[in-house]
Amino acid sequence: MTSTQKLNIPSDRVERLHYIKRMFPQATGEDLSNSWAGGRSQALSKLHSIDAPSYARNRNFINGAVTHLSPYLRYGCLSLNETFAAVKAKFGLVGENLLMQLAWRDFWRQVWYANGDAIFSEMEAPKVGIDYAPLNxxxxxxxxxxxxxxxxxxxxxxxxxxxxxxxxxxxxxxxxxxxxxxxxxxxxxxxxxxxxxxxxxxxxxxxxxxxxxxxxxxxxxxxxxxxxxxxxxxxxxxxxxxxxxxxxxxxxxFTQAPASQAKQYLITPPLTRPPSGHTAVAVYVHDEMLSATNPLLNQPFPKIFVFDPEIYQHWPLSRLQFIADSLSEMMNVEVWLGDTYEVLMQRAVGKVISQDTPNLKVKQLLSSFSTKWQPVPKLADVELSEKRLRRYSRYWEKVGPVLLATKAT
Ligand SMILES: Cc1cc2nc3c(=O)[nH]c(=O)nc-3n(C[C@H](O)[C@H](O)[C@H](O)COP(=O)(O)OP(=O)(O)OC[C@H]3O[C@@H](n4cnc5c(N)ncnc54)[C@H](O)[C@@H]3O)c2cc1C
The missing domain is CATH 1.10.579.10 (DNA Cyclobutane Dipyrimidine Photolyase, subunit A, domain 3)
Structure with missing residues (x-):
């Protein structure tokens, strides 16, 4: 039996950041709380300060007007669709360059959905000889x-x-x-x-x-x-x-002859646990849905986030603090530390509702519970063949015109 603990994330930021340090003594890396603050309110202020015309001119320059939106999109403080819509509404086609970059995120995600854990192995044979020395x-x-x-x-x-x-x-x-x-x-x-x-x-x-x-x-x-x-x-x-x-x-x-085969990497086998046997329903909040405006938070069931060591054991302090910032704005979410299975069993949960994710690790954590995965709308509602999901250019050829036409204001 793994011990579980309900956390009381402080509302005061300074206290909160200290609290996370105490709760995760193993977490390495810098305290980045001065350069980044998690949560939707910060995300919105970044979204409002976007300068799409400058972005189009200089995004490739190291000091260009890039948005720094990536962590907010990663943790769901902002959805990709609302970000895309906001840029389109404010800048129209002047924002096209940024809209195309936002679509890269949708493309990679769709490739992940379509291929699952295969994205951790070589998707294709390398076109030139590459080597496999460990990172020094x-x-x-x-x-x-x-x-x-x-x-x-x-x-x-x-x-x-x-x-x-x-x-x-x-x-x-x-x-x-x-x-x-x-x-x-x-x-x-x-x-x-x-x-x-x-x-x-x-x-x-x-x-x-x-x-x-x-x-x-x-x-x-x-x-x-x-x-x-x-x-x-x-x-x-x-x-x-x-x-x-x-x-x-x-x-x-690139002197070596191209290798003829794609290299496969081992995937850690999933934990197997007995079925829950309980009947209570809960909303499982994972780390891609950290916004108080997430529609699943309106459900009349307990909302539960778990810092499960299976996922967060090796995470740097900065990311844990970013998540804690985000959770602190989500007043009706219970936050736990420990094993997801144990937490949900303790709360007598048998059925779970959660936001769909291509992350199979998250899905494995809930495999003992009957789970309803709420799909996240794609940027464009178009079917993409396997061939289109091989190269961004082929994806954009189909998705771009739909997005730029139908999302115009
Ligand atoms: C080797 C490598 C590793 C990367 N690892 C990650 C990662 O772990 N997480 C991550 O979010 N991005 C990753 N990227 C993509 C990209 O570099 C970052 O999304 C971007 O630099 C984040 O900064 P920004 O928000 O200021 O980007 P901006 O240029 O302002 O772009 C706005 C948003 O568009 C999306 N975007 C832009 N370019 C890309 C791209 N090439 N691929 C996917 N999305 C894009 C991001 O969501 C980004 O926040 C990686 C790129 C490379 C080459």
């Missing part, structure tokens, strides 16, 4: 000797965030220059990101590696220098591995 400690510590890469890691570890372009450069460096196993790197990277999301993360790593794209992603010094304003290159004395043209890089990086 010197990379994890930001000690590569390259000021750009070390600064990216430092930003990741101290803020839980990295700009999209930096994520691409970093992943490419790790996979193609250091010949690291993309899966090992992706697991580590996801665990440090505040917006850590299996679909957006693992599938992006596969996109860079060429196991979910038609070619590997690589870049040269000129590209990095341009979009960083030479910030890291000025005064850099390192032997730069990116300082050449694309042809030379291609020859240098």
């Amino acid at each position: 400690d010197f990379v994890k510590q930001g000690n590569t000797g390259l000021p750009c890469m070390d600064a990216f890691v430092d930003e990741l570890l101290t803020t839980g965030y990295m700009h999209n372009h930096a994520r691409m450069w970093f992943a490419s460096y790790v996979v193609h220059h250091l010949k690291t196993d993309w899966r090992d790197a992706a697991d580590w990277f996801e665990s440090k990101l505040l917006d850590g999301d299996f679909a957006s993360n693992h599938l992006s790593w596969q996109w860079v590696a060429s196991t979910f794209s038609s070619k590997p992603y690589y870049f040269n010094k000129e590209n990095l220098g341009r979009y960083t304003g030479e910030k890291y290159c000025t005064g850099c004395t390192a032997k730069c591995p990116f300082d050449t043209d694309y042809e030379t890089l291609k020859e240098r990086l």
Whole structure:
């Protein structure tokens, strides 16, 4: 029997952040409470400050007008559909560039739904030779000797965030220059990101590696220098591995013959528990539905969130604090620490209602209960073939016109 404990998340933020530190003494990483605050009210203020015209001009630049919405979308403080609708309503087609980026999140998620845990293995055979060395400690510590890469890691570890372009450069460096196993790197990277999301993360790593794209992603010094304003290159004395043209890089990086097979990674077997045998109904609140406006919170049943070690054991402090911030705005949700099965049995629950998720780990936690999964509407109500869900361009070809036409104000 695992012990369970009902938590009393303090409404005062300073107290709350200390409380989370006490409740999760094993949690590592920086306290990011000064740079990020979780919850819907913060999410809305970020949403209202979006500058879509500037975004369209400079989003690829490291200091561009990006939104920092990703953690709020990840934890459901904002839904993707309402964010898309708000941008469309405010900016119309001037917001198209941002709308297309928001759709990437929908695309990766649909790929996750369609493929389940297969997204943690290679979706396709790599198009070039890639290697499988474990991610080295010197990379994890930001000690590569390259000021750009070390600064990216430092930003990741101290803020839980990295700009999209930096994520691409970093992943490419790790996979193609250091010949690291993309899966090992992706697991580590996801665990440090505040917006850590299996679909957006693992599938992006596969996109860079060429196991979910038609070619590997690589870049040269000129590209990095341009979009960083030479910030890291000025005064850099390192032997730069990116300082050449694309042809030379291609020859240098991709000399091996392409592997013919996609590599499969082991998936941890699910816990099996006996059926509940109880009859009470509860709404199970998981970490993709952390908004007081979530429609399931109107149901006349207890609403239960559980910090289950099966999921949260290795989470960094920042993410736990972000979740606690978000939960503190959801007055009618009971918050527990412990084993989900034990908590629900203690509350005599036999039937559960929850928001559907492609995360099979969450589904496994509820496998002993009769569960009704409430679907989350997709961005566009169109059927997508397996082929369309192989490449974003094919997805957008079908979804884009529908979205841009029907969601116009
Ligand atoms: C190697 C790698 C790993 C990544 N891991 C994650 C992850 O774990 N979680 C995550 O949310 N995103 C991930 N991304 C996608 C993207 O980098 C982030 O969503 C984005 O940088 C978040 O910052 P922002 O909110 O300021 O983005 P903005 O540029 O302001 O974009 C607005 C929103 O659109 C969505 N979006 C934009 N670009 C992408 C994209 N390429 N893929 C998916 N959604 C996108 C995000 O929800 C983002 O919040 C990863 C990308 C790469 C290359």
